Amino acid sequence: MDGFPRRWLPAVWFSGSMLPFLMFFCAVAGAEWHYRDATVMGTLVQLQVWHEDPSVANAGIEAVLADMRRIDAGMSTYRDDSELSRINAAAARQPIPISDELGGLIARAMEFSRLTDGAFDVTYASVGYLYDYREGVRPDHAALEDALQGVDYRHVALDPERGTIAYRQEGVRVDLGGIAKGYAVERGAEILRSRGIEHAQISAGGDTRLVGDRRGRPWLVGVRDPRDRARIVAQLPLMDEAISTSGDYERYFEADGVRYHHIIDPGSGESASGVRSVSIIGPDATLTDALSTGVFVLGAERGVELVNSLPGVEAVIVDGDGNLRFSSGLEQQH
Numbered sequence: 001m002d003g004f005p006r007r008w009l010p011a012v013w014f015s016g017s018m019l020p021f022l023m024f025f026c027a028v029a030g031a032e033w034h035y036r037d038a039t040v041m042g043t044l045v046q047l048q049v050w051h052e053d054p055s056v057a058n059a060g061i062e063a064v065l066a067d068m069r070r071i072d073a074g075m076s077t078y079r080d081d082s083e084l085s086r087i088n089a090a091a092a093r094q095p096i097p098i099s100d101e102l103g104g105l106i107a108r109a110m111e112f113s114r115l116t117d118g119a120f121d122v123t124y125a126s127v128g129y130l131y132d133y134r135e136g137v138r139p140d141h142a143a144l145e146d147a148l149q150g151v152d153y154r155h156v157a158l159d160p161e162r163g164t165i166a167y168r169q170e171g172v173r174v175d176l177g178g179i180a181k182g183y184a185v186e187r188g189a190e191i192l193r194s195r196g197i198e199h200a201q202i203s204a205g206g207d208t209r210l211v212g213d214r215r216g217r218p219w220l221v222g223v224r225d226p227r228d229r230a231r232i233v234a235q236l237p238l239m240d241e242a243i244s245t246s247g248d249y250e251r252y253f254e255a256d257g258v259r260y261h262h263i264i265d266p267g268s269g270e271s272a273s274g275v276r277s278v279s280i281i282g283p284d285a286t287l288t289d290a291l292s293t294g295v296f297v298l299g300a301e302r303g304v305e306l307v308n309s310l311p312g313v314e315a316v317i318v319d320g321d322g323n324l325r326f327s328s329g330l331e332q333q334h
């Protein structure tokens with residue numbers, strides 16, 4: 001072996017036994033990105049998963065979609081037979097038993113209500129249900145005032161010891177439309193990781209969770225122009241983080257020069273005005289989902305102030321004039 005360059009040694013070892021070499025080669029050749037689009041929770045779910053074994057990637061994708069369907073079956077208010085719909089129908093009369101998972105998510109939602117001073121409020125729905133964005137229907141003043149009585153997260157009483165939930169008055173409805181998709185993609189990330197998947201992107205509507213990086217590079221996530229679908233106003237390199245966007249362009253109609261859209265200011269019962277979109281970046285998609293909705297209601301000034309007070313959380317806001325606003329951690333970078 002005298003004079004034999006050391007760097008040749010592994011090749012020599014492989015040629016001594018071709019079997020491990022072939023196995024290694026096949027594994028790398030099969031390794032690739034796996035993509036899947038599906039409609040779950042009434043929204044477009046998109047998955048991108050990398051694993052060297054395609055069967056692991058595909059089984060991971062199936063497990064995430066199955067979990068999202070399970071969450072939808074329990075938490076959707078579009079289904080009369082969901083656990084949440086059954087609670088909404090009865091909890092104003094007496095305390096109703098609630099599963100740990102649903103109770104836990106409602107408790108979490110109420111923390112975001114306190115944090116945003118009631119801008120994010122899971123009881124927005126008594127008013128929210130009076131709008132039909134597809135049909136262009138909105139409530140008159142009297143109906144709005146009446147429904148507003150039921151809007152206040154403090155009407156919801158969770159009792160973790162007894163495992164029950166009760167509403168303190170009639171007309172209260174809990175709806176998790178502003179937080180459940182984030183929760184579902186966050187769980188999706190946990191499911192993939194538990195199966196040994198280290199690079200993935202999971203999104204459901206405006207909520208995206210990134211697992212790891214994009215194989216040695218950060219993921220690039222674009223923030224779209226709220227008035228031009230084809231244009232990106234900011235691009236963020238992200239790894240192992242969540243990003244949620246709430247926009248006034250997702251579900252809306254216009255009447256008398258006013259844009260009526262799906263994010264409701266719980267104070268007035270009307271669509272929140274002042275910003276066009278809010279993107280929140282943070283460590284967990286449940287948080288970014290709730291905060292994107294809450295900060296949208298708070299508006300640019302108060303929203304940026306709140307985000308700046310939260311470690312590890314950043315915001316990109318397109319304000320009412322179409323100008324970009326950044327939280328302090330991003331301001332230095334752009």
Ligand code: AMP
Pocket residue numbers: 119120121122124128175176177178179206245246247250262263264265266289292293297
């Ligand atoms: P997002 O697209 O995440 O901002 O969520 C918007 C959805 O959140 C709406 O379609 C409603 O289901 C729900 N929502 C609207 N306004 C509020 C609010 N003020 N607080 C909590 N959820 C809300």
Ligand code: MG
Pocket residue numbers: 178179244245246288289290291292293294
């Ligand atoms: Mg949200």
